Amino acid sequence: MAPGLPPASGKAGFAGAVRSEWTKIRSVRSTYWTLIALVLISIGLGAAISAGAAGELIAHPGDKAGFDPTQVSLFAFFELGQLVIAVLGAMVITSEYSTGMIRTSLSVQPRRGTVLAAKAVVFGAVAAVVSVVVSFVAFFLGQALFASTGIGATLSEPGVLRAVAGSAVVVALVAMFSFGLGAIFRHTAATITTAIGIMFVLPIIVHIMPDSWQHNIIHWLPSSAGEVLTTTVGPPPPYHFSPWAQLAVTVAWVAAALVAGTILFRKRDA
């Protein structure tokens, strides 16, 4: 019936799973639409914001003192771009459930830890590469637009490289956070709502709390790392940890989501 398969050696393992996940992510349109949206928002909208800010500075030169050209150029990327990539992170896993593909995926590879790990690695790599590229492009484009104002940052200035690289890391982490939530909820809308809730709504809630509470809670939020890392001009936001420590807080949230997601993915009926 079949012109014979090569004799079997080894087993269905991580390498095959990674190849499979790469095929999966690159073979659906939603991946490309999301990445295009990420670029348009981070770079396109980012440039518009930078250009607008440049115009303002020229009109009101007095504002130059506290202006943070690095942060402004990255604003669209790390505030809004993280949402877009969170959508992709969620869909990488929730679309398998919504289409029923998960049953096929887990029946060809019943070792579930392998499946989830391969998904995480492939998506994580995509998110990391894209974030780094987009973050640097947004930064350089922004600085080019600020050239006429005389205020532009360069990577060699203190805090700037940390801001550009750091925002890429934070966005990639948010992407993985969303991925972990996807494994927990298995449902696209619930995952994205929760991700948005934690990254955007939680900080707002904390800001309307009485001061003493705020001061103790704000640095435990995963969203705080972005603010601290991208501040290159003026004092860092108050009541926050240092940049590395704040990043560790975000990493802890991501780790928790991934661990919970892994446990549930392995234990639940498919």
Add this chain to the structure above:
Amino acid sequence: MIEVRGLTKRYGDKVAVNDLSFAVEPGKVTGFLGPNGAGKTTTMRCILGLDYPDAGTITVGGKRYADLAYPMREVGALIDAKAVHGGRSAYNHLLCLAQTNNLPKRRVDEVLELVGLSAVARKRAKGFSLGMSQRLGIAATMLGDPKVVMFDEPVNGLDPEGILWIRNFMKSLAAEGRTVFVSSHLMSEMEHTADHLIVVGKGKMIAASSMSEFIARSSGTAIRVKTPSPDSLVLAIAAEGGEATTEKDGTLLVRGMAAETVGDIAFEKGIRLHELAAVRASLEEAFMELTGDSVEYRAEVPAVAGRGV
């Protein structure tokens, strides 16, 4: 070879499968029959490790499914033809599956050719008709050239040509020595395809036997006799250990003896016969008779139905 021992699976307080044990052997097509809700799909999902049993063990080729080195080379399963990402092309769908088990890329082209989907390989799955989706699912099961093939309702959505193709396909797989395990509701199809039957109802085993035995045991299988002297014949047959019942139109149905024996008895007693014929129950009749009590979700039968229930 699939071996299921003491399988029990509960969803909440509903027991879907209750201490089920059976073996599915190579070289034949084994039909898995049962009313809706009998636990067939749950059983198949447990075999594939998609659901975790509450009790019992299942082995495929002597090993737990999760311990197989290359699951796709051991088992090819089609549980749900629509369990495909619609945005992906048929080719990429099969490719991503093949890659998980280190199968060569050429297998994708080979199985597409096998099921007749080569022309639409690059089309996205969401544009497929039910029949095409079914064939894509079958292609996926054959990627690893597996020793065991499991199908859950494979003829769903296939046209008559497709149904015939599947029937011959399953028979040829069995003839090659593979284990073929197929669950279906289409009795008329099963009758032509399956060699062995496992019948379940309400999560429990009802019957496990060859097709011929299953049908022979049904009360629908009998010798139909028309005679001007029914009463004498009934007595004569009873005296020889057979059982004869009288139908409304006066015809006798004899069970427990062969047609030749009935003929001989009639001859010896001088009873005239006008008709002597072997009536074989259909699989549907045999099945309905056996599982009548086990139907979970029974709909009302409208009064205009062709046959009585």
